[in-house]
Amino acid sequence: MQEPCDIRFSAVRKTFGAQTVIPSLDLEVRSGERLVLLGPSGCGKSTIMRLIAGLEQPVSGTIAMGGQIVNGLDASERNVSMVFQNYALYPHMTVFDNMAFSLKLRKVAKAEITRRIQEAAEKLELGSLLQRKPRELSGGQRQRVALGRAIVQQSSYFLLDEPLSNLDAQLRTNARNDLVELHKSYPRTMVYVTHDQVEAMTIGQRIAVLRQGELQQIGSPEDIYMRPANRFVAAFMGNPPMNIVPVTVGDQQVMFADGGELALPESVLSSLKRCGEQHVLLGIRPEALELWEGDRTVVKPFPPSIAIRGEFIRSEYLGAVVIHHIAVGQHRLLVSSAAPVQFKPHSNVTLTASCEHLHFFEAAGAEQRIPLTVQHLKPKNQPEQVLVMSGR
Amino acid sequence: MNRMWRQVRPYAYILPALLPLLVFVYYPLVQSVQISFLEWNMVSPNPKWVGLANYRDLLASDEFWLSVKNTGFYAVFFLVTLFAAPFLAAFGVTRVNSRWSAFYKSALFAPTVLSLAVASILFLWLLNPVIGVVNHLLSLAGLPGVNWLSDPFWSKWAVSMAASWKLFGYNFIVLLAGLLAIPQELSESARVQGLRSSWGLMGRIVIPLMSGTLIYVFVTAIVVGIQSVFVPVEMLTGGGPNQATTNLVFLVYQYGFQFFKSGLASATAIVTFLAFLLLIVVQALVMDRRAYYEN
Numbered sequence: 001m002q003e004p005c006d007i008r009f010s011a012v013r014k015t016f017g018a019q020t021v022i023p024s025l026d027l028e029v030r031s032g033e034r035l036v037l038l039g040p041s042g043c044g045k046s047t048i049m050r051l052i053a054g055l056e057q058p059v060s061g062t063i064a065m066g067g068q069i070v071n072g073l074d075a076s077e078r079n080v081s082m083v084f085q086n087y088a089l090y091p092h093m094t095v096f097d098n099m100a101f102s103l104k105l106r107k108v109a110k111a112e113i114t115r116r117i118q119e120a121a122e123k124l125e126l127g128s129l130l131q132r133k134p135r136e137l138s139g140g141q142r143q144r145v146a147l148g149r150a151i152v153q154q155s156s157y158f159l160l161d162e163p164l165s166n167l168d169a170q171l172r173t174n175a176r177n178d179l180v181e182l183h184k185s186y187p188r189t190m191v192y193v194t195h196d197q198v199e200a201m202t203i204g205q206r207i208a209v210l211r212q213g214e215l216q217q218i219g220s221p222e223d224i225y226m227r228p229a230n231r232f233v234a235a236f237m238g239n240p241p242m243n244i245v246p247v248t249v250g251d252q253q254v255m256f257a258d259g260g261e262l263a264l265p266e267s268v269l270s271s272l273k274r275c276g277e278q279h280v281l282l283g284i285r286p287e288a289l290e291l292w293e294g295d296r297t298v299v300k301p302f303p304p305s306i307a308i309r310g311e312f313i314r315s316e317y318l319g320a321v322v323i324h325h326i327a328v329g330q331h332r333l334l335v336s337s338a339a340p341v342q343f344k345p346h347s348n349v350t351l352t353a354s355c356e357h358l359h360f361f362e363a364a365g366a367e368q369r370i371p372l373t374v375q376h377l378k379p380k381n382q383p384e385q386v387l388v389m390s391g392r
Numbered sequence: 393m394n395r396m397w398r399q400v401r402p403y404a405y406i407l408p409a410l411l412p413l414l415v416f417v418y419y420p421l422v423q424s425v426q427i428s429f430l431e432w433n434m435v436s437p438n439p440k441w442v443g444l445a446n447y448r449d450l451l452a453s454d455e456f457w458l459s460v461k462n463t464g465f466y467a468v469f470f471l472v473t474l475f476a477a478p479f480l481a482a483f484g485v486t487r488v489n490s491r492w493s494a495f496y497k498s499a500l501f502a503p504t505v506l507s508l509a510v511a512s513i514l515f516l517w518l519l520n521p522v523i524g525v526v527n528h529l530l531s532l533a534g535l536p537g538v539n540w541l542s543d544p545f546w547s548k549w550a551v552s553m554a555a556s557w558k559l560f561g562y563n564f565i566v567l568l569a570g571l572l573a574i575p576q577e578l579s580e581s582a583r584v585q586g587l588r589s590s591w592g593l594m595g596r597i598v599i600p601l602m603s604g605t606l607i608y609v610f611v612t613a614i615v616v617g618i619q620s621v622f623v624p625v626e627m628l629t630g631g632g633p634n635q636a637t638t639n640l641v642f643l644v645y646q647y648g649f650q651f652f653k654s655g656l657a658s659a660t661a662i663v664t665f666l667a668f669l670l671l672i673v674v675q676a677l678v679m680d681r682r683a684y685y686e687n
Contacts, residue, residue: 053584075580076588088581092600101596102585153585 005066005156005189006031007052012061014047014213021047022213024061031066034183034190036204038197040236044213045193049159052191054078066156081150081188082159086166087142089134095145096130102153113152120148123185140171147179151186158183158190164199176202197237201225209233231367234283234359240323243333244283246363249273254282258329265304268355271372279363280370286336288357291324293343296350304355308333312343326351421665428658435652446659455635455643456660463618463639463667465548470617473556475610478564483594486571497568504561508554508623515554516541516628544636547629551637554624555617563609570605574598611675615668640664 007029014022021044029035037045050056051063054075062069070078089098096117103113121127124144134142143163150158160179164172180203183190192203200207201221208218209232217229228234234242247254249272253263262282264272272280295309310328317340324335326349335351343349360370428446432439450456481500485493503511518525519540527537540550574597582597599606622641625631631638631646638646640660648657 055580055583074588075583076586078584080584082581082584084577084581086575086577088575088577090578090582090597090601101582105586105592149585 003066003156004031007157007189007191008062008064009048009051010062010064012051012058012063014044014051014056015059020213022051022058025213025215027208027215027218029189029191030206032187032189034180034192034203034205036192036194036200036207037210038194038200038204038207038236039210039216041195042212043210045195045210046161047213048210049082049161049191049193052078052157053080053082053159078157079155080157080159081153081155083146083150083161083163085162087134087146087163089142089145089149091134094131094133095126095137095148098134098145099130099149099152101149116152116154117148120151123151123182124148139166139168140175143167143175147182151182156188158186158188160190160192162194163192164194165196172199179203197239209236211236227369228283228359229369231281231283231361234361234369238285240286240334240336242283242285242359243289243331244281244361245331245333246279247282248279249277254280256329256331258331260329262306262308264306265355267304268358268372272360272370275362275370277362277364277370281361281363281367283359283361284333284353284357286323286334287321289333289335289351289353291326291335291337291341292350292352293341293347294350295348296352305352306355306358308351308353310349310351312341312345312347312349314345315340315343424658424661427654428662430655430658432654433652434648434654439655442655446655447663450656450659450663455638458635459638459640459643462548462637463641466552466618466621466639467614469549469552470556470559470613470621471610473552474559474563474613474617478560478609479567479606481564482568482571483590483598485568487590497565500564501561503558504565506558508558508620509627511558512554512624512627515550515557515624519550541628542633544633547633547637551621551624551628554628555621559617559620563613566609567602567605570602571598574601607675611671614671640667 007027009025009027012022012025012027013020025048027048037048039045047056051058052065054070054073054077057072062071064070065078090101093101099117099120100113103116108116117130118127121130124147126141126144126148129137129141129145134145137145143166146163163179164175167175176199179192192199194200194203204221206218207221207224209216209224211232217224217233219227224233225237228237228242231244235244245256247256247262249269250261252269253261254269254272255261289308296307308328310326310333313325313327313332315325316323321336321338322340324337324341326333326335328351333351355372358372360372361367362370427439429441429443430439431442431445481496485496485500488496506514517523519527521527521537521539521542524540526540530537538546540546578601579593579597582593587593587596618639619641621639622645625637625639625642626645629637631642641664644657644661644664647653647660
């Protein structure tokens with residue numbers, strides 16, 4: 001792409017009446033990238049997209065597109081293509097006319113309109129449907145028409161507002177893949193809104209996680225998953241969700257609220273002590289935990305690990321993964337594994353995890369991530385033996 | 393037995409609706425055609441067959457052609473006040489702040505709940521040349537007062553306004569419902585695709601998508617308007633001054649129930665019926681084919 005097609009929000013504020021949807025947002029969409037806006041419903045992600053499209057105007061702050069400030073510029077002048085959640089196909093027009101609509105408005109030559117539509121129709125397998133009305137199409141076909149309509153416009157910006165939410169699961173998987181392929185052949189700046197983290201992870205080159213109109217974290221899918229910036233992002237991403245337990249930092253260990261203790265390697269503890277918080281949140285993803293029968297005390301010395309004793313409650317068999325419910329004191333931890341286990345209910349089990357998979361968050365305020373230095377530890381001569389006591 | 397019932401059943405279900413229609417609409421219609429060939433005063437035991445004489449007399453009379461001309465005036469007037477104006481008002485209401493739109497909706501619909509007779513009397517007062525508000529406002533604007541109900545030119549406007557005032561709200565609400573049924577996503581999508589003006593939006597998205605509603609209101613604006621204007625005509629001007637406010641519907645009434653010329657009245661009614669029929673046929677053939685219906 002010749003000209004830069006980035007989008008930059010600076011201190012953008014948006015209110016609807018007395019309700020503040022976006023308090024103050026700074027956000028950058030890089031030229032040509034696929035950025036996913038992810039968050040629960042009501043987090044303001046659709047509003048951000050509508051601000052980019054020009055369907056809403058900010059109360060204050062500036063929005064720049066391709067280096068130009070576009071505040072006050074109407075939607076019709078922003079050189080943007082948008083795919084709406086319900087596709088917004090014109091029901092009184094054929095597929096061809098739907099796709100030709102924006103081109104006719106721009107007075108594109110007839111031959112060129114036909115050429116572009118033929119090309120897009122071929123790519124999206126719509127060739128035989130061009131003379132049909134939208135009501136004669138299936139959901140998947142409508143979605144492709146909406147995409148085709150956006151493509152032929154040849155705008156610099158591509159906005160998609162939950163475009164897959166009306167498709168069934170099977171179609172959605174294919175459509176996700178098609179969208180990424182499509183972006184490769186039409187490398188425009190793409191902003192994609194969804195509340196579905198699987199869509200976000202598969203489609204986004206970067207993901208912006210939002211909550212109540214505030215940006216929580218922006219980064220690659222790996223970044224977001226492996227190094228969540230705060231407790232909200234950690235809990236929102238991942239299924240089954242991350243186990244998050246409040247703990248108190250001690251001299252050699254952290255203490256659970258019910259009196260149980262978890263011994264931690266010195267390096268981890270010093271990271272925690274450095275941040276000065278007494279009460280913190282411990283997070284471990286279900287797939288980072290390994291499940292063992294009985295009480296294990298000795299664990300692998302490197303990488304530094306922890307072990308937690310608990311009581312097996314039950315398993316949920318989901319096919320590809322099995323989710324185990326483990327009671328540790330008054331807490332309930334989830335562990336996922338590929339293979340089912342044959343443990344008796346209420347039998348003793350031990351959970352182990354490498355310390356590099358531990359996440360700590362502040363227990364108060366913004367619940368920010370506390371950075372650990374455990375990853376950089378070199379093996380010591382003396383094996384590190386970590387023991388866990390829980391309130392069992 | 394069972395099979396026969398299955399075949400008869402749909403007709404049995406339609407019967408309760410069909411029966412009154414046959415008795416009160418189609419039978420009188422056929423009866424009118426028959427009466428239109430008679431010279432009869434409705435009470436005489438010896439109606440006289442005159443063939444097409446009633447039609448001949450009707451087409452030769454000046455008052456018939458005056459009524460046709462006036463009916464044309466009413467049709468155009470009501471297309472403006474009961475079709476175009478409510479459409480623009482409804483389109484406007486969808487674009488104003490929602491707090492105000494609730495006010496406009498109720499304010500514009502309010503006159504609909506009154507009867508035409510009440511509306512007529514209200515206008516009798518409003519248009520009174522001496523104490524009426526309308527002439528008072530005209531004088532404030534420096535304009536001369538008008539003898540609304542006795543002026544041969546303005547009297548048509550006066551009765552049309554009375555009928556329009558009462559009927560406007562209903563058409564407004566019907567058209568508003570048609571407008572609101574258009575998903576907002578569609579007009580937003582059109583905007584993103586480069587459609588800037590309200591007129592463009594109206595022409596390319598709004599009107600095509602609500603064409604079914606528009607055709608319905610188009611036809612009823614004329615038919616209901618001309619039928620309803622009968623009440624203010626009868627109450628305010630009696631068809632005068634010098635038949636300036638008469639129309640085909642009023643002429644039928646005058647011939648039938650004031651002059652007791654049943655044959656002539658029926659002939660007029662048949663001609664009026666044929667004119668309205670033409671309108672409906674045109675609607676069915678020309679406009680319906682281009683209309684878009686949701687299902």
